[in-house]
Amino acid sequence: MSQALDTQALLRLMAWLSPAFPIGGFAYSGGLERAVFDGLLKDAAGLEEWISTLVRHGSLWNDALLFSEAWRQVENGAELREVAELGLALAGSAERFMETLSLGKAFIVAASAWPDPVLERLPREVPFPVAVGAVSAAHGIPTDKALAAYLHATVSQSVSAAIRLGVCGQSEGVKVLASLEGLLGEISQRAAQATLDDLGGAAVQAEIASLRHETQNSRLFRS
Template sequence: MTAMADTVALVRLMTWLSPAFPVGAFSYSGGLEQAVADGDVGDAQTLRGWLLCLLAHGTLWNDAVLLAAAHRAFDDAERLAEIAALAGALSGSAERHLETMLQGGAFLAAAASWPHPVLDALGEAAAYPVAVGAVSAAHGIGAEAALAAFLHAVASNLVSVAIRCGVIGQKNAVSVLAGLEEEIIALAAAAAGSTLDDDLGSATIRADIASLRHETLPTRLFRS
């Protein structure tokens, strides 16, 4: 029974964080499009560096900490609401807020195909990592597995953004993702044991500014 339960959890996690799951991730770049326009990201090496900074010190690290907190609080509606409010307030720009809230809302709407009381606790909208963390916990998916899958999915989407911006091709895209594998696994483990009080915070000022400046980028493919 344990093996079967683990397999069910794995399949659900793969479904929820696959490119086919209707959260609209392809519409957002998290400011990466602006970084490409500014020349900060122009090849596989600079893309990898940009993603590593986001994972270790930026928005993706904060998202991981928030996901872990929501995972722990999935059966505590009051605490979950506090975490969801914090996640929304931490958005560094209007576009970043739009990105996380709309993806979270879309995730919850699609996750309704797997009914659970946690969906009522979250309501119609919550920041994307909060939604993923709480729903994963509710369905018996471990925090570390959920974190690794979430971070990989977001990184994969940003690599796809770079492809569509003409920065890299498919071959280099695979190489970048392969090069992030160890870091994603390590960060998932670290975030699983994180706390909001001690571990929340970012230091990627240039990425935050890129997200803000993207709001006035004259020609763009993405909503953030």
């Protein structure tokens, strides 16, 4: 975990996880919209607690493990296919499935601007964390650094969604990101050393929110 992240690799990582990278991540909230609709999230403090739970015990923890395994299996096409299948099977709702698969496919298409054999080894049906993990490994980006960037980008998207939903203002949203910085670093280190045996979650309320979003009539986000 002590490998240096060179400037070229850093620039690529920044490009891949930038809001401007054409994967359409802004269209998804991961069930957050339903949680706001149901009154489970009302302010910045609630948002921080919600995200922390997902990172420690929910979908973001499992995504981090899938990312890490894809990073390790970058040279093994058969293993990458198995990790991809597992990632899709872990999707707890139709919208969660659509979100991770749509983002994964879009990421691979956009990442083809940086040609690499890993793009041929990855299956067509690939969840987002598996796609980013494998491509990061192929370009020599250390696991923990790539994971930290991935988690930060994902959490930033959740905060952005919360701002659009009126949960908090921009200044409060930035404070949430700053407060979560230590946790994201800790989880990145843990997940980089963990295995698929550590998969599992207990964020039941978040899973229910994701399921209920499927039948919500008026909404801003696709999940």
